[in-house]
Amino acid sequence: MPTLTRWLIRTALLWLLLALVLGVGIVTPDRLGLPPALAGLRPTWVHFIVVGWITQLIFGVAYWMFPRHSVTHPRGLTALGWAGYTLLNVGLVLRVTGETLTLLGHPQSLAALSAPLQMVAGWTLAAMIWPRVKEK
């Protein structure tokens, strides 16, 4: 299993774990002694699962298993993969931090700042895998 795949899959697993822990916290925050406003993190929870877990896992497995790019560069544009990995995860961390602070009454723009990072991450990961989606 290539190094980038290991990082993508292990980080995806961490997001899955965080999502399931967050899921416990946001379902009835008042009963756990947490601020009730945390129930507003449901969209963040969905993004942990769909972006942090499923999408990151897909790219990790695709980078490993999809048809080879060429004999000299079998896995293609690895640098794009690392860039996408970094942008995606930094974007998600900024997003959850920003949305939590906003819900707790601290207006700021971290969540908005995370948007371009996540957008570019999606494009970068798609561009990495695109040339390997081909007939053998």
Place this chain on the structure above:
Amino acid sequence: MPVLSVWMVRTALLQLSLGFMVGGLILMRNALPGGASLYRLVPLHLEMLLIGWLVQLAMGVGFWMLPKFREGRPRGREELVWTAYVCLNSGVLIAGIAQSADGAALLALTGRGAEALAAVLFLANAWPRIKPFGV
């Protein structure tokens, strides 16, 4: 990877790229002039990422990877899956845009119907391929 899977996976990647762009604009809406109305695009964002990206990717990889038939056409009736491909992508766009607009309930229903038809067609081809290898 068969041609049909190439089309499905590449279109799924395009849906991912567009879906992330729409999501990014929604997240930045408060920082953009007149951006509050961008929140109406949430249904399009969901449709593109859940159906256009995740479901379509699974279909494309499933068509590629499921066991092939030893006799006849190895991957079954490909025309069913090509039709599913067209229905799924037109359904995503129609349902996503219609739900993001006001008073387009019938159009939204049409889009969701096209997505459901895509599932039926894909299933009709995939079902008999869910079997032991070499049979």
